[in-house]
Amino acid sequence: MTLTLRALMGACAVGALATAASAQDTTITVATVNNGDMIRMQGLMDAFHEAHPGIEVEWVTLEENVLRSRVTQDVAAGGGQFDVMTIGTYEVPIWGERGWLTALDDLPEEYDVDDLMPAIRGALTVDGGLYALPFYGESAMVMYRTDLAEAAGLEIPDEPTWAQIKDAAAAMTDKDAGVYGICLRGKPGWGENMAFITAMANSYGARWFDMDWNPEFDSEPWQAAFGDYLDLMTNYGPPGASSNGFNENLSLFQQGKCGMWIDATVAAGFVTDPEESTVADSVGYAVFPNKEGVDNHGNWLWAWNLAIPTSTDAPEAAKAFVTWATSKEYTQLVAEEEGWRAAPPGTRQSLYETPEYQEAAPFAAMTLDAMNAATPDSPSVQEVPYAGAQFVAIPEFQGIGTAVGQQFSAALAGQMDAEQALSNAQQLTEREMMKAGYIE
Known part of the structure; x- marks a missing residue:
C-alpha cells in the first residue's frame, strides 16, 4: 500500500470513524459470503488494522445457502455468535422491523450517507432508520x-x-x-x-x-x-x-x-x-x-450488506468495521491495490461519476442503467x-x-x-x- 493511501486511511479513521476510540482491544466475528468481493476485502484488512489497532476481526466465510441458514438461526435466537452479518436486501427490512438489527443512523458526516444510491439506501431503511450498510449492489x-x-x-x-x-x-x-x-x-x-x-x-x-x-x-x-x-x-x-x-x-x-x-x-x-x-x-x-x-x-435489485445484530456484545467495534468496509475510502483502497475495475459496484453514486472507473469498467453504464430500471415495487406487468x-x-x-x-x-x-x-x-x-x- 502506498504511503499516501495509508495516510488517507488513517486520517479517515481518526475523523470519520471515531467510534473505534471506544472499541479498543476487542475481537469481532464477521459472517460473510464466499463471493469474490468479500474474499478480496479479507486480503485488504491490514489497512483496517492500521486504522483500528484495538480491533481484531475473525471471519466465518460460508457458501451462500449455508450463510443464510446460519445467520438466520443466530439472529432469530439472539445467539450473539456473530457481531457483523452479511445479509441481503430481503432480510434487512424484515429483521429491522423485528428489532433484530442495530440502527445505523448516527453515522459520521464524512461517511456521506447521502452518496448511497437512493434505491439501495431505501431498501435498507425501515421507518426512516438505516439498518445495514451496503457493500456492493447489483442488478x-x-x-x-x-x-x-x-x-x-x-x-x-x-x-x-x-x-x-x-x-x-x-x-x-x-x-x-x-x-x-x-x-x-x-x-x-x-x-x-x-x-x-x-x-x-x-x-x-x-x-x-x-x-x-x-x-x-x-x-x-x-x-x-x-x-x-x-x-x-x-x-x-x-x-x-x-x-x-x-x-x-x-x-x-x-x-x-x-x-x-x-x-x-x-x-x-x-x-x-x-x-x-x-x-x-x-x-x-x-x-x-x-x-x-x-x-x-x-431487472432485479440486490445488495450484499453489512449489518450489526442487536445481540452483539461489541457494537462500537462492529460499527467501526462496517463503516470502514462500506466507505469511500475503502473503494479508493481497492482501486489503489486492485485497479478501478475491481471497485465494489452499485452502492455509491460518486463511483459512477469517477472518470477512472468509467474508463476501467466498460460495464459501468449498463450496470447503473439496469439498477435504475429495476422496479421492485412492481416486479411484474x-x-x-x-x-x-x-x-x-x-x-x-x-x-x-x-x-x-x-x-x-x-x-x-x-x-x-x-x-x-x-x-x-x-x-x-x-x-x-x-x-x-x-x-x-
Missing part, C-alpha cells in the same frame, strides 16, 4: 463471448428477447470443444436458482401470487418461462447444471466454457479480470432479456400484492422459495418434467400460504 445482465458471437455470425442486441438468446445459445454451443451456449443458475435456493428463475418469470409476465395471495405456478406465463429455462439448459447448458450457482457459473465463464451467462451485474468485474479470466478481452454485455411483447426486462424483483418480500419466502427451488432443480436434473415441478410448486406454496394465514 442482472447478459454477459457473452464476443469472439464466439462473431465466429457464429451473430449480433446480440443491447436489449435481446429470449428467442434471440435461444438462437445465440444454439449457435455458440460446441459440446465437442467443451463450450456451452448458455450458463444459468441451477443450484436450489431462494437466492440461488430462484433469484434467476423469478426474474425470468417476471420477464414473461408471470407473478408469484395474485392479488389474493393465491400462487400462480399453474399460469401460462410460468409454464412458458420455466419450460424455456429447461429447454435452454437441457440443450445448450453445461452438464451438472443443477449444482451450479453464481460461483460455479463464474468459474465456467472465466474458463471459456460458456457462450453466455445471465446473472448479477457484479460478475462483470470478475469476467473481465485478466488475471482470473481467460476470456477477459472478449466479453460483451446486454440487458436482461424479455419475452417478445412483454415490457419487462426482469401484472398487479401484485408484494414487493421484490427476484424474491417476494414476505418472511415466509425464505422457506417457500427454497422448497420451490428444490423442485425446479430436480426438474433440471431430469428427475421430473416441467409440468410436475410446477404442479409441486403450486401445491407446496398453497399449503405454506394457508399455514401462514394468507389464504384459506
Whole structure:
C-alpha cells in the first residue's frame, strides 16, 4: 500500500470513524459470503488494522445457502455468535422491523450517507432508520463471448428477447470443444436458482401470487418461462447444471466454457479480470432479456450488506468495521491495490461519476442503467400484492422459495418434467400460504 493511501486511511479513521476510540482491544466475528468481493476485502484488512489497532476481526466465510441458514438461526435466537452479518436486501427490512438489527443512523458526516444510491439506501431503511450498510449492489445482465458471437455470425442486441438468446445459445454451443451456449443458475435456493428463475418469470409476465395471495405456478406465463429455462439448459447448458450457482457459473465463464451467462451485474468485474479470466478481452454485455411483447426486462435489485445484530456484545467495534468496509475510502483502497475495475459496484453514486472507473469498467453504464430500471415495487406487468424483483418480500419466502427451488432443480436434473415441478410448486406454496394465514 502506498504511503499516501495509508495516510488517507488513517486520517479517515481518526475523523470519520471515531467510534473505534471506544472499541479498543476487542475481537469481532464477521459472517460473510464466499463471493469474490468479500474474499478480496479479507486480503485488504491490514489497512483496517492500521486504522483500528484495538480491533481484531475473525471471519466465518460460508457458501451462500449455508450463510443464510446460519445467520438466520443466530439472529432469530439472539445467539450473539456473530457481531457483523452479511445479509441481503430481503432480510434487512424484515429483521429491522423485528428489532433484530442495530440502527445505523448516527453515522459520521464524512461517511456521506447521502452518496448511497437512493434505491439501495431505501431498501435498507425501515421507518426512516438505516439498518445495514451496503457493500456492493447489483442488478442482472447478459454477459457473452464476443469472439464466439462473431465466429457464429451473430449480433446480440443491447436489449435481446429470449428467442434471440435461444438462437445465440444454439449457435455458440460446441459440446465437442467443451463450450456451452448458455450458463444459468441451477443450484436450489431462494437466492440461488430462484433469484434467476423469478426474474425470468417476471420477464414473461408471470407473478408469484395474485392479488389474493393465491400462487400462480399453474399460469401460462410460468409454464412458458420455466419450460424455456429447461429447454435452454437441457440443450445448450453445461452438464451438472443443477449444482451450479453464481460461483460455479463464474468459474465456467472465466474458463471459456460458456457462450453466455445471465446473472448479477457484479460478475462483470470478475469476467473481465485478466488475471482470473481467460476470456477477459472478449466479453460483451446486454440487458436482461424479455419475452417478445412483454415490457419487462426482469431487472432485479440486490445488495450484499453489512449489518450489526442487536445481540452483539461489541457494537462500537462492529460499527467501526462496517463503516470502514462500506466507505469511500475503502473503494479508493481497492482501486489503489486492485485497479478501478475491481471497485465494489452499485452502492455509491460518486463511483459512477469517477472518470477512472468509467474508463476501467466498460460495464459501468449498463450496470447503473439496469439498477435504475429495476422496479421492485412492481416486479411484474401484472398487479401484485408484494414487493421484490427476484424474491417476494414476505418472511415466509425464505422457506417457500427454497422448497420451490428444490423442485425446479430436480426438474433440471431430469428427475421430473416441467409440468410436475410446477404442479409441486403450486401445491407446496398453497399449503405454506394457508399455514401462514394468507389464504384459506
